[in-house]
Amino acid sequence: xxxxxxxxxxxxxxxxxxxxxxxxxxxxxxxxxxxxxxxxxxxxxxxxxxxxxxxxxxxxxxxxxxxxxxxxxxxxxxxxxxxxxxxxxxxxxxxxxxxxxxxxxxxxxxxxxxxxxxxxxxxxxxxxxxxxxxxxxxxxxxxxxxxxxxxxxxxxxxxxxxxxxxxxxxxxxxxxxxxxxxxxxxxxxxxxxxxxxxxxxxxxxxxxxxxxxxxxxxxxxxxxxxxxxxxxxxxxxxxxxxxxxxxxxxxxxxxxxxxxxxxxxxxxxxxxxxxxxxxxxxxxxxxxxxxxxxxxxxxxxxxxxxxxxxxxxxxxxxxxxxxxxxxxxxxxxxxxxxxxxxxx
Numbered sequence: 001x002x003x004x005x006x007x008x009x010x011x012x013x014x015x016x017x018x019x020x021x022x023x024x025x026x027x028x029x030x031x032x033x034x035x036x037x038x039x040x041x042x043x044x045x046x047x048x049x050x051x052x053x054x055x056x057x058x059x060x061x062x063x064x065x066x067x068x069x070x071x072x073x074x075x076x077x078x079x080x081x082x083x084x085x086x087x088x089x090x091x092x093x094x095x096x097x098x099x100x101x102x103x104x105x106x107x108x109x110x111x112x113x114x115x116x117x118x119x120x121x122x123x124x125x126x127x128x129x130x131x132x133x134x135x136x137x138x139x140x141x142x143x144x145x146x147x148x149x150x151x152x153x154x155x156x157x158x159x160x161x162x163x164x165x166x167x168x169x170x171x172x173x174x175x176x177x178x179x180x181x182x183x184x185x186x187x188x189x190x191x192x193x194x195x196x197x198x199x200x201x202x203x204x205x206x207x208x209x210x211x212x213x214x215x216x217x218x219x220x221x222x223x224x225x226x227x228x229x230x231x232x233x234x235x236x237x238x239x240x241x242x243x244x245x246x247x248x249x250x251x252x253x254x255x256x257x258x259x260x261x262x263x264x265x266x267x268x269x270x271x272x273x274x275x276x277x278x279x280x281x282x283x284x285x286x287x288x289x290x291x292x293x294x295x296x297x298x299x300x301x302x303x304x305x306x307x308x309x310x311x312x313x314x315x316x317x318x319x320x321x322x323x324x325x326x327x328x329x330x331x332x333x334x335x336x337x338x339x340x341x342x343x344x
């Protein structure tokens with residue numbers, strides 16, 4: 001087993017026996033100086049014990065040399081020693097004590113200066129960290145506000161999309177209703193055209209029948225006139241009667257023609273009204289088609305706007321997650337050393 005290993009084992013044993021840090025450092029000084037003949041220094045003591053701050057081993061080392069000087073002076077003043085030996089021993093121990101004291105004080109001054117520099121650096125780092133933390137918190141608040149605004153915008157876009165969907169559904173329903181009305185108008189127009197054709201055919205048949213009856217009556221009248229001419233005065237009277245019957249028949253035929261003409265006019269008016277209704281329905285269908293295209297374009301624009309807001313919200317959320325991860329202390333970071341003046 002090497003000397004270094006033995007020293008470490010002894011120091012570990014002393015740690016279990018002494019809970020006070022200063023007392024532990026004094027015992028380690030005595031162990032190094034008396035058992036192993038090693039002159040203790042502040043750095044060596046801290047390397048072996050590693051407790052407290054750097055000023056703690058320096059103070060323990062100074063107290064150790066003071067106690068050693070006091071004990072050595074008592075031994076030198078022993079009455080059994082010759083005066084020369086007393087003088088040499090006192091001078092030797094005093095020289096060792098002065099050198100050790102000066103070394104301890106120099107190390108203590110250097111340690112204090114280093115600790116002060118460390119404190120200044122630590123204060124500066126704390127101030128920088130606080131400033132960075134405040135800036136990060138401000139950025140996080142701003143990003144949270146942006147995320148909230150993005151969420152509100154996305155909700156508004158979703159509500160607008162829902163409204164557009166309802167409007168689109170209503171427009172489709174109106175379009176289907178107008179299409180059904182248009183089909184009904186076309187069917188009614190077809191029925192009116194068929195009825196007009198049937199009435200026109202009936203009127204033509206009635207006119208033809210009247211013409212036939214008039215031609216037959218005229219033939220009968222001419223035959224009766226010839227017979228009456230041959231018959232004399234009686235035949236002339238009969239001719240007059242037949243003429244009166246013919247006039248009445250002609251009046252009836254003209255009345256029938258007028259009635260058929262009026263019927264034809266009514267049917268034509270209905271046909272004109274049906275055609276006007278069809279034109280109005282076609283105009284309304286075109287207007288609805290244009291409105292449907294405009295609604296589809298607006299819906300597409302709203303969907304694109306919603307996609308853009310959703311992308312912005314995802315980007316802001318990712319940035320916020322990265323900022324939260326950056327602000328958290330990294331795992332496994334060693335704790336900051338205690339500065340001078342802190343409790344051991």
